Amino acid sequence: MPGLGPTPKRVLMLAPDCHIIDRRILQEARSLVAEGYCVTVLSGFESPKEEHYCQDGVGIHRYQYDWDDERIRGIRALIRNERLRLLFHRAFVGCARRFFRFNSFDVFVLNRARTFRADIVHVHDLPLLKHGAHLAREWGAPLVFDAHEIYYEQDVLAARVRRRLKRAEKRYAPRMDLFITVNEGLADCFRKTHGDLNYLVLMNCADRAGGINREASRRRLREMAALGESARIVLYQGWISAERNLDTLVRAAKSLPPDAYLCLIGYGEYQQDLERIVEGESLADRVRFLGRVEPGDILALTAGADVGIIPYLPIDLNHLHCSPNKFFEYVQTGVPMVTHDLPFFRGMNDKYGVAATGDLSSAGGMASAINGLLNDANRLAAMRGSCLKAAETLCWETESRKLIRAYESIRRGMR
Numbered sequence: 001m002p003g004l005g006p007t008p009k010r011v012l013m014l015a016p017d018c019h020i021i022d023r024r025i026l027q028e029a030r031s032l033v034a035e036g037y038c039v040t041v042l043s044g045f046e047s048p049k050e051e052h053y054c055q056d057g058v059g060i061h062r063y064q065y066d067w068d069d070e071r072i073r074g075i076r077a078l079i080r081n082e083r084l085r086l087l088f089h090r091a092f093v094g095c096a097r098r099f100f101r102f103n104s105f106d107v108f109v110l111n112r113a114r115t116f117r118a119d120i121v122h123v124h125d126l127p128l129l130k131h132g133a134h135l136a137r138e139w140g141a142p143l144v145f146d147a148h149e150i151y152y153e154q155d156v157l158a159a160r161v162r163r164r165l166k167r168a169e170k171r172y173a174p175r176m177d178l179f180i181t182v183n184e185g186l187a188d189c190f191r192k193t194h195g196d197l198n199y200l201v202l203m204n205c206a207d208r209a210g211g212i213n214r215e216a217s218r219r220r221l222r223e224m225a226a227l228g229e230s231a232r233i234v235l236y237q238g239w240i241s242a243e244r245n246l247d248t249l250v251r252a253a254k255s256l257p258p259d260a261y262l263c264l265i266g267y268g269e270y271q272q273d274l275e276r277i278v279e280g281e282s283l284a285d286r287v288r289f290l291g292r293v294e295p296g297d298i299l300a301l302t303a304g305a306d307v308g309i310i311p312y313l314p315i316d317l318n319h320l321h322c323s324p325n326k327f328f329e330y331v332q333t334g335v336p337m338v339t340h341d342l343p344f345f346r347g348m349n350d351k352y353g354v355a356a357t358g359d360l361s362s363a364g365g366m367a368s369a370i371n372g373l374l375n376d377a378n379r380l381a382a383m384r385g386s387c388l389k390a391a392e393t394l395c396w397e398t399e400s401r402k403l404i405r406a407y408e409s410i411r412r413g414m415r
Helices: 023-034 073-077 082-099 104-116 126-139 159-175 184-194 214-224 246-255 271-280 295-302 325-332 343-352 363-374 377-390 396-414
Strands: 010-015 038-043 046-055 058-064 120-124 143-147 178-181 199-201 232-237 260-265 287-291 307-310 337-340 355-358
Touching: 010 023, 010 104, 010 126, 023 038, 023 058, 023 120, 023 396, 038 104, 058 104, 104 126, 120 126, 126 143, 126 159, 143 159, 159 184, 178 184, 178 396, 184 199, 199 396, 214 232, 214 295, 232 246, 232 295, 232 325, 232 363, 246 260, 246 271, 246 363, 260 295, 271 287, 295 325, 307 325, 307 363, 325 337, 325 343, 325 377, 337 363, 343 355, 343 377, 355 363, 355 377, 363 377
Parallel strands: 010 038, 010 120, 038 058, 120 143, 143 178, 178 199, 232 260, 232 307, 260 287, 307 337, 337 355
Antiparallel strands: 046 058
């Protein structure tokens, strides 16, 4: 147990991820375990099913919220009339939501989290900050907040929900012993909102992609896409949703060179909309939807692409300052990428030369940016080399050391 002394410290991580646990969360947990911490992750309280398992030394627990309120089960059982029992339940849940400090969902979360009393509480993203802050105070434990984004800036959230979440972040910010976020752009945004807190930037870097056979990756990716070995692939990988400018990307496929194809790895309800565009514009021969891929396979498949694409536009602060997982996965696998001209990508390209930035707001502009890279073999080869060189620095091993130093500082403050 390097650097921890005789007794490992217990860390409870809370995360709202209901389907796939974000790579970043598992990387942080594994890094802490490697340093002798005992880490438990409670991820998703509205998961499809309840699950409890251990992964790489990390205890992972997922729950399915039953829409009940555990505070009234005993009282409700005394009411024999079914209609009265239902009315009582609805009235209590409604009052709890409007007037109580903790609503029914809050109680569900807290009761399960209390099973895993910890010395440090580490909250990933804003929806569970309230619960983490309460547990940290209850246990006299330091509070770590890990903001993967400015959560309340998401346009998909109702205005009242955004206001409530923003108030919660401002309320609990002074209690945070460590405020982690994913890049300097977002850190600057948080500084403007909350002032001078103990900030730490941990980028969404991938693990080192050692041992990948690029030729094998190329063959496997083309087999999945039902393409010949000579086909060139422009790859998008990640969540398929409306706000990611994927409709423009799909329409740009019609203007790619004859031997180049757009492949999308990932899933999401918005895929149905994209499939309708493909059908309506007769793009079935140019676009391939490859579906969900297991996280452990993503790097090997990504390495088989010729060009990676990140089509995000600056539709809000999160997109303006985005630094998504896929950026670092492209870097680790030596895949040059095309991105919109956003601050993080611009800065990374100035420093490492790994991305071709352009105006991706139209299908024509996106196709022009992609083709400009695809059709310049010398530039493509140089950028591939730049990616592999940058991978030595832009890797999780670098970020992991920052996390461990920050935790050691918290530990010293606990003594």
